[in-house]
Amino acid sequence: xxxxxxSPASLxxxxxxxxxITCQASQDIGNWLSWYQQKPGKSPQLLIYGATSLADGxxxxxxxxxxxxxxxxxxxxxxxxxxGIYYCLQAYSAPPWTFGGGTKLELK
Amino acid sequence: QVNLLQSGAALVKPGASVKLxxxxxxxxxxxxxxxxxxxxxxxSLEWIGYINPNSGYTNYNEKxxxxxxxxxxxxxxxxxMELSRLTSEDSATYYCTRDSGGDFxxxxxxxxxxxxx
Numbered sequence: 001x002x003x004x005x006x007s008p009a010s011l012x013x014x015x016x017x018x019x020x021i022t023c024q025a026s027q028d029i030g031n032w033l034s035w036y037q038q039k040p041g042k043s044p045q046l047l048i049y050g051a052t053s054l055a056d057g058x059x060x061x062x063x064x065x066x067x068x069x070x071x072x073x074x075x076x077x078x079x080x081x082x083x084g085i086y087y088c089l090q091a092y093s094a095p096p097w098t099f100g101g102g103t104k105l106e107l108k
Numbered sequence: 109q110v111n112l113l114q115s116g117a118a119l120v121k122p123g124a125s126v127k128l129x130x131x132x133x134x135x136x137x138x139x140x141x142x143x144x145x146x147x148x149x150x151x152s153l154e155w156i157g158y159i160n161p162n163s164g165y166t167n168y169n170e171k172x173x174x175x176x177x178x179x180x181x182x183x184x185x186x187x188x189m190e191l192s193r194l195t196s197e198d199s200a201t202y203y204c205t206r207d208s209g210g211d212f213x214x215x216x217x218x219x220x221x222x223x224x225x
Contacts, residue, residue, distance in 0.1 A: 043218050049208075091211060095169065097155040
């Protein structure tokens, strides 16, 4: 199975700061990578699909990129409502679909 | 608008089974696969399996093959997941989610299952 190594596990940042979260795939997954945000007590929500495409209704301060087997989620100017846990998900070698371990984003 | 409405929280005894439901609305139920995902408290997400509501075809994570059974009722646009021989390791929140081509675009609100005597 493909492993998705997500980093950092936790992150503390200030409002308006640029935040970057990464996922490293254990092998090539092409653009079969999506990102999700989970706010406390809520279900995950799709942010980015196809590694770089913004899901409907997601603010443009979120963006996704790819460099080889490393994928990044960037928040250009952190807002209060962005606090939560972020997960990546690979669907290239699926089944099984595999999630990253998550990144907990907090306000400094 | 698309909505996946899951059944309420469940408290079940060790060794018992539980059947969770996920009622879809706002789209053609048979056009999209439904997946189930497990989230243990404070942990990451684990993919359990998926079902094709049109054909009933299922595919499971090896880890959950003897634990979960996925079914659908097309007449009520409802997907089900039955978990059997429950232990404390099965205590978790379970989500159903819609597959829009490899990614999961809509999620149910989640259902917490607690296994306790």
